[in-house]
Each structure stands twice: as C-alpha cells, then as structure tokens.
Amino acid sequence: MTAATLDRRDAIDTAAVVIMLGLTFCWGLNGVAAKLSNAGYNPVLLTVLRSAIAAALVFGWCWWRRIPLFERDGTLWPGIAAGMLFGAEFLLIFVGLDYTTLARNTLMVNAMPFWVLLGAHFLLGERMSMRKLAGLLLAFGGVALVFSDKLSLPGPDAIWGDLMSLAAGICWAATTLVIKGTRLVRASAEKLLMYQLAVSAIVILPLLPFAGPMLRDVTVLPTAALLFQAIFVVAFTYVVWFWLMRRYPASGLTSFTFLTPAFAVLMGGILLGEPLSIRIFLALGLIGVGLVLVNRPARSRA
Template identity: 25%
Template sequence: MSRTRLFFLTLLAMIAFAGNSLLCRLALKHTSIDPANFTNIRIISGALALGLIIRMRDGAHSVAGNWPSALALFIYAAGFSYAYLSLSAATGALILFGTVQATMIGYGLWTGERLGTRQSAGLICAFSGLAALLLPGLSTPSLPGSLLMLSAGVAWGVYSLRGKGAGDPIHVSAGNFLRAASLAEALSVVTLPSGSLDRSGFWYAVFSGALASGVGYAIWYTALRGLTAAIAAVVQLSVPILTAAGGIIFLDEAITLRLMIASTAILGGMALVIIDNKPAKC
C-alpha cells in the first residue's frame, strides 16, 4: 500500500469516527429521535452495511462474532447515545477516546506489562486531565452524561481487546453488529412509551450506522494493514480534535479553556504512553 493511499484511508477513517459523535449529537439536539431508537437504527444500519461489504468483497453471506463482544458493542452504542443528550460533541469524544485508551492500557498492566518512566508520567498526565475535566465547576460537563460516556469507552475498549486475533475483522464486526441489533431492538421496545422518531433523526442514525460505523470500520481495518500498533493508537487521538472542529462548524459549540487544557493533558499524556511503547513483561 502506498503512503499516499494509507494516509487518505487513515484520514477517512478518523473523519468517520468523528462523524459518529457529530451525527449523534446533531440528531439528539436538532431532531425528536430518542437515544434508544438512534442506537437501534445505527446498529441495524451498521450490520446491513457490513453484510453488504462482505457480500461485495467475498461473495459470501457468512459472518462471525460472538455474544460477549456483541454485548460490549451494544453497551458502547447505547451509552454513547444517551451520553450525547447532555454532552457536547467535543467533550463526549474526548472522554470516550481517553477512556478507550486507558482501558486498553489498564488491561496491559493487569496482564503483566510494565510502563517506563515516561509512560508512567504520560498516564498520570492523562488521568489528571480527565480529573480536571470532571471536577465540579461552571464548565463541568454533565455528570450523568460523563459517566455514560465513560461506560461507553470501557465497553469499546473491551470490544477492541476481544477483537484482537478473532479472525477477519469485517466478518467478526458484521456478526457482532447483527447480534447487538437484537439487544438494541429490545431496548427500543422497553423504552417505547417514551420513544420518539422523525425522518431527520432516522437518517442521521442510518448515516451514523452505515457510513460512519460500517464503512468507516471497513476503511479503518484496511488502513491498519499498513500501520504499526503504536501509530494506529496515536492517530485515533486525532478524533476528539476533528470532532471539536466539527462541533464548532456544524453545531455552533464553544470550546472552553477547561476543555482545551484537559484535551492537551489527556491526548498528550496518552500519546506519550503509546509512542514510548516498550513495556517489559514481569
């Protein structure tokens, strides 16, 4: 794969990931769709898009995946949607991706990896930034929204860890999306009395599931073939920045000094941990 193609595939994937936050926030802020219906439509659309990609690529209908991963995917998607009832696009993306990286790093430590001095300093810096973002104050993001996005980040971290070495990632993702669709449908049924849906919200959810999730993941898995693990982790830290830019342009969101400082600490600290990625086993 040429460097130019690799660059554009990676950029498209990061834009797609940022697009998930922007589309969800747009839908919940400017349409009447509720989080449960958004989650349901998003997951179903993602499953259909991934199934179509498999059909076009391999000429086959078979999918893989498993229920524990599907459950993690559902918890991520539902927590993500409900969190964006009260969080700005930029704040939600920062909490999400910071938590995903922290979950995966924490798993590495639990399984015996050890951090060097610079990695430890980076981890402390990142957690300090997250704490500063969530401490009480005039510009503190919603606590329920923050907790929901933290749970979504942990779930996505678990989903990512379970996906390592699980087989063809697109086949696995398609199967997980298909299984998670039944859970999302159950959520929609349970919340039916308070549910709502309109045409604009429906299409935002479809675009989030089919394009930003299904096609976005397929592009990302293609790009991953040319990226090292450390670089792949670092480039994902660009998503909150892209989301913040999109929030300013499309949602008229303001970037506070608190968010800027927290972003610098969280993303800078995580980058230091990942770039200096030479852990030693016990």
Template identity: 30%
Template sequence: MRPRHLALAVGLAAVWGVNFVVMQVGLRHFPPLLYAGLRFAMAAFPALLLAGRPQVPWRWVAGVAATIGVGQFGLLLVGMRAGMPAGLTSLVLQMQALFTVVFAVTLLGERLTARRVLGLAVAFGGLALVAYDFGVSGPILAFVLCVAAAACWGLGNVAQRRAAPPDSLRFMVWVSALSAPPLLLLSLWLEGVPDLAAPAEGWLSLLYVAFVSTLGGFGVWGWLLRRYDASTVAPYTLLVPVFGMSSAALVTGEPLTPLKLAAAALIVCGVLYAGTAISPLRRPLRRLRPRRAALPRRG
C-alpha cells in the same frame, strides 16, 4: 507505529470526534435505544448477505456485540439524551483508554512501560483541563452512564484484541448484526412502539453513524488492534475530544477558550509520547507460524 498507520489512527479519531455532533443531531428525532438499534441494523444489512462467516469463534463476536454494541452505545446514547452535551461526552468517553490499558494488563498480560504511563498521564492532564474548563453541566446520572459506556468500550477493545479477526470489516458487520436485535427489543420495551417518521436530517445522521463511524471506523479500529497492542492503540482515541469539541464549535458555536487549546496540546503531546508514534523499536504483532520439523539426517 508506522507513519501510515499513525495517519489512519488520527483520521479515525477525527471521524469519531465529529460523530458526537452527528449523534446529537440524530437524538433530536429518535429515542436513544431505537437510534442505536437502527444504527447497527443499517450497518449489518445488506452487508451481512455478502460478508460470509466472521472467521472467529462466535463467543468473541457476541462478547464484542454485548460490550461495544449494546453496552457502550446503549449507555452512551441514553446518557446524551439525559443531558450530556456532545463536547463533554466526547471527553468523558475517552476514559476508555484508561479502562483498555487496565483490562489489557490484567486480562491479557500486556506490558505497561514507564514511557506509556507518562504519556497517558500527560494526555489525561489535558483531559482534566478540558473538564475543568467545560464543567460537568449535565445531570450526574448522565455523567455516570457515559463513564460506564467508556468502561464497556475498554472491555470490548480487549475482547476484540483477543479475537484478532482476520477481516475487521466482516467482523464488525456480524457485531452490528448481533447488536441490533437486543437494542431494538430494549427500545420496544422501554421506549414503546417506534415512530420512524423522522426528517431527512435524522436519517442522514443514521447513515453517517452506521456506515462511516460504525463500519468504517470500527473496521479500521479492529485492523489496528490486530497489529498493535491494545494499550498502544487506545491512547490515540484521546484525540477524539479535540476533534469533537472543534466540530461542536463550528456547528453549534461552542467557544474554544485558551485553556481548551492548551489542553488539546497536552493531549496530542501525551498521545505521541505514549509509545508509538516516535518509537522506532515498536513493531506490529505477527502471527506465529508453526516451525517445520527438522528432517532426519541420512546415515
């Protein structure tokens, strides 16, 4: 991966890491499905009026909306509301990297090298250390919901990789537009008539997750997926819990123990070794251009 693309991937991990603390703040003022629905509604409008068509078949837009929009974020926010703390949630959700690799290999036929397996193993060793230190303090159902959210994200990564939208931001606007209605209907059914009388803190949280994390974050994510293998890009999200737990320590006072710091070092080293940052032979994927037919020779 090129240095500027590497910096982009690490910056995206920072944005998504802080996002867990921001979402925890928002869930103090909104029920989870309503919060998710408002997030995507705000991300879609008024940008939808300027976006134009998504430039990919509608089935892929709907597929990513179902897996990432409704599946990942619906399950994730319900799990957080059920008792999963922000730091642990940022950790558990990164199982999506494993799900992405498995789905990419089985559904897209991508190659899984020994180097990438070793890097992922080192990184997941770091995640295991964090889990051991932090402990699964939330209810088991909340934990299972977050694991299911990670699986939905992994499947959504593969769908987005297969769609290969030429304009990632435009694609994410349409994904948000298709995600909002089912989430809002589910909220009305399961959570009742919404109460939008939230303080400024709740609305600022929604602004961050809608425009910075959703539009900006997934726009960059799709841009990277269009240029590199899904199993190459996905390991960088293992940096998210590093930023997630760091921001939680700064905002909520969660302690950063030596074991957590050692785990963070393993995660960084594993991600770097997983293939892309130090591999000079890795090149972005390019669209194949049709060859021109050879002109017949003149007699």
C-alpha cells in the same frame, strides 16, 4: 510472493496520511451526527437502527467479497460478549449525549486506550512501561479537568452524561480486551465487526418497550445524521480502516487517532454552538499527549 505481501508498506506514506486525516475527521464529525440524530430519535432506537443498518451493509460486502463469516472457529461466545459490550457502549454514548455536550462526551469516551492499558497490565500480563504510565497519568489529568470545568456544563444533569460517556469508554476498552484475550484475535476484521453490529442490535432490541417514546422531532436532519453514521461511518470508513491496518504498520496508524477527539471538540463548538472553555482545550491537550505516549512504539536497542 503474494499480492498481499507486495501491497504491504513498511512506513506511513503520503496516501496513508491523507486517508487517516480524512478518517479521523469523519469520526469526529460522527459525534456531531450522533448529537443531531438524538433530536429526532430515542437513543435506544438509534442504537438498534445504527447497528442493524450497518450490519446489513457489512454482510452484503462480505457476501460480495466472499468473506467467510459462519465457519466454526471457537469465536461464538467471545463474539457475543464483544457484541454486548459494543451495544452497551453506544447505548451509553447516545443516552449520555442527551445530558452532556459533544466535547465532554468525546473526551470521556476517548479515554478508552488508558482503560485498555490498565486492563492489559492486570488481565493479559502486558507490562506497563514508565512512558505508558506517564501517558496514563496525563490522560486522567485531562479527564479530571473535564469534570472540574463548570463553564462548558450544559446543565445540572450533565454529570450523568459525563459518567455515562466515561462508562462507554470503559465498555469500548473491555471489548478490546475480550478481542485481545480470546480467539477473536485471529478472526477476520469483517467477522469482528459483524459480531459487534449484529449482536448489539439484537441485545438492545428488548429494551425498546421501556425506553419511552421512540420518535421525537423526526425531520430530514436527524434522519440524515442517522444514515451518515450507519452507512458512511460504520459500513464504509471502518472497512477503509481495516484495509489500512492490513497495508501499513499499526503503530504508525494508531498515532493519528488522537485527532478524532480534537476534531469532535472543534466541530461541537463550530456546528453545534457548544460552549468551549480553556479547560476543555487543556483537557484535550493532556489526553492527546497521553495518547501519543501510549501509542508510541518502544525504541529497539542496537
């Protein structure tokens, strides 16, 4: 019996619950950091810097832990595709936050599992159960509520930010489908993350000359927000997440992820003073219930 086998857990314990609550809170707070960093830096520059800084740190972690990254395993081209989609996702998120609120952005992006559900049904042959279909319909009802909510609109151009946020969620889902449908599914988590970070920084870099002024109101707060995202959220919490995924059942962990949009919506209202209407909370509830239905494992028959 290996050490890895001994470390495995058959169920979610108290330690995992506490860590997942901390992770989802940090991921929700990441949205606040993204909004704050937009005040000091151009969204295109932010996308490049966030990925480049995090890639350097993750590479250092892999070098220290002797995790192989460059062996030939047939993952190069799908890895490049995943990295391009990852870059497009965060570029859309950062640009979208220039137009819409964090709450609306978060709810749109976190519709991702339902795009994965649709894509897996039609592209990967993973049949959709009635329970998952019900979750999908609830989630789309939540998205429709966000679009119909006028009280939380920050301005007349918010629709463009909402659409970019929705497209970011689709890119996130497409990244997941590329991973699930190619040899990337057998790659290490660290290699997957490096593909996404390194490629996204490289492919977004040529857009910088066309993005307008690179610097806005550069102060300590936007800079700290950028470093929080790159160093803590991406380079640290993602590694913790991968550790949890190896140690605990994946189905139990993913059920916690619906807390991320909940924390982000609340933090947007508390820390950024964004308007939160009853429709936003109803949308959050619909999307949250939908996520639970989609992530809930099917019961085995005796």
